[in-house]
Amino acid sequence: MTEVDKVIAGHQLPTPDLTALPFITIDPPASQDLDQAMFLEREGGGYVVHYAIADVPSFVPAGGPLDTETRRRGQTIYTPGNRIPLHPIPLSEGAASLFANDSRSAFVWEIHLAADGTQTTAQVRRATVRSVAKLGYEQAQQMLDAGNAPAAYAETLALLAEIGTKRIELERARGGASLNVPQQEVEFVDGHYVLEFRPALPIEDWNAQISLLTGMAAAQVMLAGKVGILRTMPAPDADAIAAYRLQTVALGKPWAADIAYGEYLRTLDTADPKQLALMHGASTLFRGAGYTPFNGSIPEAVTQAAVAAPYAHATAPLRRLVDRFVLAICAALCAGEEVPGWAVEALDALPEIMSASNQLASKVDRAAIDTVEAALLSHRVGAEFDAVVLAGPRTNGHNTKASAARSSIQIQDPAVTGYCEGILEPGSVVRVKLVAADIATRTISFVPATAPATAVPTGS
Numbered sequence: 001m002t003e004v005d006k007v008i009a010g011h012q013l014p015t016p017d018l019t020a021l022p023f024i025t026i027d028p029p030a031s032q033d034l035d036q037a038m039f040l041e042r043e044g045g046g047y048v049v050h051y052a053i054a055d056v057p058s059f060v061p062a063g064g065p066l067d068t069e070t071r072r073r074g075q076t077i078y079t080p081g082n083r084i085p086l087h088p089i090p091l092s093e094g095a096a097s098l099f100a101n102d103s104r105s106a107f108v109w110e111i112h113l114a115a116d117g118t119q120t121t122a123q124v125r126r127a128t129v130r131s132v133a134k135l136g137y138e139q140a141q142q143m144l145d146a147g148n149a150p151a152a153y154a155e156t157l158a159l160l161a162e163i164g165t166k167r168i169e170l171e172r173a174r175g176g177a178s179l180n181v182p183q184q185e186v187e188f189v190d191g192h193y194v195l196e197f198r199p200a201l202p203i204e205d206w207n208a209q210i211s212l213l214t215g216m217a218a219a220q221v222m223l224a225g226k227v228g229i230l231r232t233m234p235a236p237d238a239d240a241i242a243a244y245r246l247q248t249v250a251l252g253k254p255w256a257a258d259i260a261y262g263e264y265l266r267t268l269d270t271a272d273p274k275q276l277a278l279m280h281g282a283s284t285l286f287r288g289a290g291y292t293p294f295n296g297s298i299p300e301a302v303t304q305a306a307v308a309a310p311y312a313h314a315t316a317p318l319r320r321l322v323d324r325f326v327l328a329i330c331a332a333l334c335a336g337e338e339v340p341g342w343a344v345e346a347l348d349a350l351p352e353i354m355s356a357s358n359q360l361a362s363k364v365d366r367a368a369i370d371t372v373e374a375a376l377l378s379h380r381v382g383a384e385f386d387a388v389v390l391a392g393p394r395t396n397g398h399n400t401k402a403s404a405a406r407s408s409i410q411i412q413d414p415a416v417t418g419y420c421e422g423i424l425e426p427g428s429v430v431r432v433k434l435v436a437a438d439i440a441t442r443t444i445s446f447v448p449a450t451a452p453a454t455a456v457p458t459g460s
Helices: 003-010 065-073 089-095 137-146 151-174 202-225 238-250 261-266 273-285 321-335 341-346 350-377
Strands: 023-027 036-043 046-054 077-079 082-084 103-113 119-136 183-189 192-198 227-232 290-295 384-395 405-411 416-421 429-438 443-448
Touching (some): 003 065, 023 137, 036 202, 046 119, 077 350, 103 202, 119 137, 137 202, 151 261, 238 261, 273 384, 321 341, 321 350, 384 416, 405 429
Antiparallel strands (some): 023 036, 046 103, 227 290, 384 405, 384 429, 405 416
């Protein structure tokens, strides 16, 4: 019997028993590693958010082989139609996953909100929960729009929209921001891969607000206890802001000096090519995110600038290593107990582990998309496409004399982003010609449709 089998076989459900509360999960339809379940209710003029997070710490003995291996991995790495899990499948997609109709151990946050959505109190404890439904985003959105959700969770869906909307308004008031760029996604459909740009549904934004609320609550608990690890990001520096302001003027939608950048980004309509370019360009303002551990004193930098508040990763322990330690620390602090030594001892090592795994995840994601793009376009070399110029110019490599300037572009059909040789105006719609698409090297190359087809292939 493996360590995982032994842990699962010997696992006991905790008290209290909260299985009478009708929790639900809302995730991509194919997801099996279900980290979060929610139950929302009214309380006087305000609300109570019950947010159950998979109880991973109880399945991973400190210092054991599984603990060591998860520290080596850092997070689940996703590829089209597959994944390299942080935890063994029997755990992450079995005993610890918050499946519908199964009693599960969880860290349950109870967060009380005022009528405007402002948090008043928050605490977390281990408990036994049972989800009554596993919903996909589109399914949940359709139920909410049609008003035909089952009675067991109709109020939770309705309150998700209500609370989510109020939390977005609070985010706007404190200067928080989100990059709502349509996501380029690879899907495996009917035996083959397809690419698409998928804008987020409203329910995804509301769902994200519950997760953000919980991450902010976790940060507050740890800061009050003077021990933990925060997800931090510095505010944009003056040079980045100045450069971006110039870009907004050049593209015809100036960013006024008295408007916070989060508020400005909410005004952008990504259906407009120029404003789509501005949304992509705003990524220059979202840099430098990392993890800040502390023990015994409050660190100087505690804010995640995009959230515009102290924030911690606390809601995805099945897929992300750091969350396991945050949950254990928060539960101990809320119970007035000593924080587990294994959690405190790991704090200094976690930033490096998470940084390495984040870099790997980004490389794998980009490689997967590049491969599918090259495969989809491999039979269309010589074809022309309409494209939106996202940014430019850029240079290929460090030797600018040996490499031509290039501009970042986006094609709608197929859903490809890449580079086109030459200096092109951001926000403009141009005609480009595909001159290379190599699956083995995961590279594609475009040139302006009027230019000679002699470009050197570049990765997209």
